[in-house]
Amino acid sequence: MPISSAVDGFRLAYDRYGTPSPACPAVVLLHGWPGDRSDxxxxAALLAGRFDVVVPDLRGFGESDKHRQDPCRYYDRAAQARSIAGLVEELGISRLVVAGYDVGSRVAQHLAKTRPDLVRALVVTPPAPGVGRRIAAPKPMEEFWYQWFHQLELAEELVDGNPDAARAYLRHFWTRWSGPEFALDPQRLEHLASAYGRPGAFAASISWYRAGGGSVASALAEVAPDPAERLAVPTSFLWPERDPLFPVEWSDRLGDFFGDVSVEPVGGVGHFVPVEAPETFARAVREAAEAHGA
Structure with missing residues (x-):
């Protein structure tokens, strides 16, 4: 398992698939919460034959560094994107296809906005901008309660350093947010329970929410940019039709935030698209690379 050099004192663990080569297009895959790079x-296996594929654990997740520092400075989307930029620059790759879901989607979008020199195309799932105050309606709030819970010290007291509590907590989300045909592999659940159940691991993972990275805070604070300031990097959204967090109708304002965006509904699939439908996710990455010069 390689480890990157530190950015802001954080080193990233990552896996690399395929054969690194200047002639081999590069892809970076970013995971979500509650997951890690194994998502x-x-x-990655489907892409490795053609691409140089880099799959990191984000700051505070998996085997990457976890520090108890100000979340707003060290765990927000800008900080996470700095670490990804530092990793790919260290590896000597650029003009990437960056693909991610959940937290990884937010980080990918921020990386494309702030470092368009590194990113040729995005393939992402929700969350997405354009939701606005719709997120505060009663039905969405039935799902997003955990983002307030993560602000409480009680969350750490109940879950951090306790693999059994982590297992039960994570099982809830992987079961509730996935599609009707998906069943989480017991070995994968044990892997995640072990990863999130180590002392300090759960607390680090929820630093993302304590930094304001959650969808509720993001949606309520969003302001559509001027047309000239819309994200110019070509962006493909894979929008799962069975995701209880982000209904497909919330894709209606993407054009207010992106200059070149498309939406592909993914039938029968819930929130965890790379895990529930890896072939669909890999195919979208290949198509983005082909369409945008990789």
């Missing part, structure tokens, strides 16, 4: 194992 993309099947996607």
């Amino acid at each position: 993309h194992t099947e996607v």
